[in-house]
């Protein structure tokens with residue numbers, strides 16, 4: 001691995017000042033489970049690596065009824081997967097956390113690092129100077145694109161690799177960001193950006209900006225949620241397609257609901273038309289069938305990933321059936 | 328335990344290193360064969376004194392306090408192997424994708440190849456060498472021998488450390504618990520059924 005200096009700030013303000021100074025050529029490390037891969041493969045060659053784990057108070061899970069849940073960015077993924085309140089009340093998030101990588105990596109990786117991780121496109125991870133690395137061509141577009149996006153692509157066709165991001169999108173989470181010496185809070189759907197807006201990055205973070213907290217609004221009593229991830233093998237793997245759903249019911253009707261999909265787009269994907277059609281829906285088998293027919297109607301799959309459209313439709317059918325009918 | 332034969336190491340590293348970066352594609356595997364040498368430093372030839380050893384690391388390893396001068400970009404696995412001569416911890420894929428380097432840190436299983444050594448500062452690390460009880464093998468090690476929980480043995484230290492971490496948090500795991508907790512440990516020889524039986528036997532013997 002290329003040599004670097006390890007900077008270990010003991011306050012957010014120290015880290016912020018250091019990171020926002022462009023002369024420092026610095027990059028953030030939380031768990032390091034993705035960053036070390038990027039350094040080992042020479043995709044990142046920064047001189048200075050800034051450890052966020054030495055900053056106090058960024059590693060905690062707090063819940064207040066009526067207000068909701070906050071998760072510090074440095075919270076370990078295994079702590080999210082095992083948290084009693086998250087398992088009970090925000091099930092989709094615990095289930096997504098449990099689907100990530102392996103136990104060892106969940107013990108090391110953090111929530112902040114998970115939503116900021118870089119794409120897994122194999123051209124990006126290998127020695128190809130593709131568009132995302134400032135080159136002139138997307139090699140996946142006409143190349144090996146079995147695992148690439150079916151919607152929202154162009155000029156880069158990655159899928160966002162984070163499982164948590166999909167669950168957090170279905171939960172309408174917000175992200176708290178720290179820059180230099182001040183904070184701002186933005187909805188998660190504004191955090192992730194499409195390649196048509198900026199193909200070099202997957203989110204709005206700019207040099208030196210730090211994710212410090214995830215904020216999740218409380219769910220009404222009786223709300224149910226779930227995450228299903230399709231992988232190609234039993235051991236660790238990224239999602240081929242995944243779905244996260246959060247549903248509130250009133251009697252046998254769905255009062256409101258939100259579905260997000262992973263593995264289909266360069267950002268966690270959600271469709272207003274589907275979320276709207278869930279409102280006050282008398283959810284029987286027929287209605288669920290109808291919804292699954294119209295999801296991803298605008299998909300434009302690449303040559304080798306048409307299968308993802310069918311997979312996503314069936315996944316939504318399965319997740320709604322589980323949550324609404326088999327309850 | 329087999330010696331780390333170089334040819335053995337390279338082929339595993341090359342294969343697992345690439346498998347670890349996502350979903351494997353045949354075209355990519357071909358393109359990256361030439362990159363075998365970049366998946367990890369040649370540990371055997373690392374110079375004994377490194378002018379880049381600028382940082383001090385304090386940690387506990389197998390119950391002993393250690394104070395070491397290290398290069399800040401060293402991984403925990405490199406420091407364990409090269410500085411402390413604890414070569415039971417294997418570097419196989421060097422990508423956080425196979426479990427060969429699993430050690431237990433503050434009672435939890437982690438991949439030593441994919442974390443910075445400095446991130447172990449102040450922590451308690453246990454490696455396979457730390458399981459010996461005097462001259463005696465740990466009951467997990469005994470069970471692996473009795474149930475033949477290995478073929479080539481290269482993944483075994485990592486397997487045992489994963490099982491050790493599991494038993495710390497859950498002394499009576501069932502088959503599913505074991506399979507789930509150990510799914511981050513890949514065995515190229517496919518000795519899984521015997522590995523599972525070994526852990527179950529260790530649980531039984533302890534009770």
Ligand SMILES: Cc1cc2nc3c(=O)[nH]c(=O)nc-3n(C[C@H](O)[C@H](O)[C@H](O)COP(=O)(O)OP(=O)(O)OC[C@H]3O[C@@H](n4cnc5c(N)ncnc54)[C@H](O)[C@@H]3O)c2cc1C
Pocket residue numbers: 027028029030031032033034035036037052073077099100101102105108109110111112113114115116117118161162163164205209210211212236237238239347422423424
């Ligand atoms: C073998 C393997 C399998 C994996 N499988 C999965 C999977 O199934 N699902 C999944 O979702 N992920 C998976 N991952 C990806 C990922 O490494 C982890 O999920 C992890 O959560 C990343 O967190 P980290 O703290 O280690 O991030 P780091 O490696 O520390 O950081 C990742 C990136 O985010 C930036 N960053 C980190 N923290 C912050 C912050 N607070 N603010 C701003 N920027 C920040 C870093 O600069 C870096 O670019 C896998 C990784 C490996 C190696």
Ligand code: SF4
Pocket residue numbers: 119121122123124130131132133137138139140141148155156157158
């Ligand atoms: S999909 Fe994006 S990251 Fe992959 S080759 Fe195309 S431009 Fe590069």
Ligand code: FES
Pocket residue numbers: 417418419420421422423424425426427428429438439440441
């Ligand atoms: S050597 Fe493969 S996970 Fe560390």
Ligand code: FES
Pocket residue numbers: 476477478479480481482483513514515516517518
């Ligand atoms: S890799 Fe050979 S025994 Fe597991």
